[in-house]
Structure formats: structure tokens, C-alpha cells
């Protein structure tokens with residue numbers, strides 16, 4: 385997400401999704417930008433359409449030699465007759481669309497659903513935050529280093545804080561450029577203010593992405609840069625962002641698993657339930673499992689059959 389338009393949210397979303405998929409995860413990209421759905425272009429599906437099936441709306445599957453599972457892309461663009469049709473919807477329609485985007489697309493089992501947000505903290509973001517409250521959800525902020533973007537980014541940080549939405553960090557986009565003639569690196573926007581503002585807000589910078597022709601070309605050609613040339617400086621710049629997301633989800637998962645075990649310990653499950661569950665396991669594994677369970681649940685005397 386980002387409060388400002390044009391800072392690279394869709395580029396970051398597409399590369400995050402492709403980067404997670406390249407790590408072997410099952411990934412979907414939900415394009416929540418109603419007025420400017422770009423993910424169809426970034427994954428090479430311009431002009432393609434989908435039809436409602438019994439399972440709901442089928443996302444488009446982006447395949448690539450580097451990927452174990454395709455990246456599934458869901459977008460309003462696939463339901464438009466023409467690519468240049470403007471969407472003129474009042475808020476109630478937008479609210480409904482956000483629900484369909486998450487609930488009516490046939491995402492199947494996913495490890496990650498990356499949601500590409502429109503700019504601002506308006507209807508789409510509020511609807512989404514309401515809808516996903518209490519679920520494993522986290523935000524990644526995209527910004528460019530210049531003052532106007534920074535001002536807006538801090539508002540997005542505040543939104544996350546007020547909604548208790550975990551913020552993984554900030555992706556600094558268009559942070560530096562390499563001269564095509566002499567290979568010297570320089571910055572179009574001074575970074576000092578951004579670094580200070582992020583530090584003041586307690587937000588971590590998880591990646592610095594250069595302004596690069598390769599990046600915009602990859603987006604236009606429909607293959608995210610992180611896959612198009614996996615050892616390029618652009619792809620390597622995205623890598624820490626992908627790892628930050630994986631680290632975040634692993635920490636959340638570990639915490640949830642620890643909590644479940646603790647709940648189980650406190651639940652004092654009746655022995656009959658344990659035996660019932662064990663009866664589903666092959667006979668030769670039952671004794672070992674029973675002992676492990678007893679140890680976990682802190683019961684001293686193993687039951688007899």
C-alpha cells in the first residue's frame with residue numbers, strides 16, 4: 385500500500401508475488417485498484433477475459449520456468465469488455481467488489497495473497513481492513529524518497545497503527561539511479577528526510593529499489609523483473625523485501641503454533657478424544673505418538689490401551 389499514487393505499489397506487488405512464488409510458495413495477486421487495474425499488464429494478460437464458473441471467478445495463472453506453482457492473478461481488468469473502459473462506481477459498488485475480489489475468485493489453497501491497493505486510505509483500504517481484521521494480514525508500504533511522497537507515506541503508517549495492522553516495513557522505490565553512460569550511481573531525490581522520518585515512525589526500510597529502465601520494461605512486457613533476470617541488480621534489490629515478508633509470516637506462524645500447543649496443554653483433552661484421534665494413525669505409529677502427546681500435554685502416566 386501507499387498513500388501516494390504512482391510510487392510503484394503495483395510494481396512492488398507484482399515483484400513480491402513473483403519473488404514469493406520463486407521461493408516455492410503458492411501465491412495469488414488480488415488487484416484492488418478498481419480505477420487503474422495494472423496487474424493484468426504486469427503479468428502479461430492484457431486484453432484477456434474470464435467467465436464466471438461454478439467455482440467462482442477463475443484467476444489467470446502466470447507460469448514461468450522458475451516457478452513451482454503459477455502466480456494466480458485476479459483483477460477487474462479481466463471482466464472489462466475493453467482495456468480502456470473507465471470504471472465510474474459509487475462507494476457501495478466498490479465495497480462489493482472488494483468482497484468479490486477476496487471471496488468470489490477461486491483462489492484455491494494459497495500461502496500468500498498479495499493485494500495491490502489503489503493510492504490513498506479510502507473506501508477500498510477501509511473495506512479490506514474491516515474484512516480481514518483478525519486474520520493473518522500485514523502491510524508493506526511503497527514510497528519514493530521525495531518529500532511529497534514521504535508526507536503521504538507517514539499517513540499510511542498512521543493508518544496501520546490506528547487499525548493495528550502489522551506493518552512489515554517500507555520499500556523505498558526509485559531510490560537511486562545508475563547512469564547508463566558512466567555507471568555512476570546518483571539520487572534524484574535526497575534520502576535523508578525519508579530515513580529520518582522512518583526512524584521517527586519506528587518503521588523499517590526493507591528494500592531500496594533503483595529507478596531503472598529494466599524495471600519499467602519488465603512490467604510493460606508482462607514478466608516481473610525479479611523473474612525476468614534473476615541475478616540483475618533490480619532483482620537482487622527486491623530480494624530483501626521478499627525475505628522480510630517470509631520472516632514476518634514465519635514469526636506469526638511460530639507464535640500461533642506455540643499458542644495452539646499452550647491451549648492444548650491447558651485444555652486437558654479427555655483421554656477418549658486422544659485415543660479416537662490416535663485410531664486414525666497406522667497401528668505401528670500409535671505408541672510413539674501417544675508418548676509424544678503425553679509428554680507435550682505434561683501428563684505423567686501414559687494411558688493403557
Ligand SMILES: Nc1ncnc2c1ncn2[C@@H]1O[C@H](COP(=O)(O)OP(=O)(O)OP(=O)(O)O)[C@@H](O)[C@H]1O
Pocket residue numbers: 386388389390391392393394395396417420422501502503557558593594595596597599600601603604
Ligand atoms: N523503480 C522503478 N524504475 C522504473 N520504473 C518504475 C519503477 N517503479 C515503478 N516504475 C514505473 O512507474 C510506473 C508507475 O508504477 P506503478 O504502476 O507500480 O505505481 P503505482 O503506485 O501502483 O501507481 P498507481 O497509484 O497509479 O496505482 C509504471 O510504469 C512502472 O513500470
Ligand SMILES: [Mg+2]
Pocket residue numbers: 393394395417420422500501502
Ligand atoms: Mg498501482
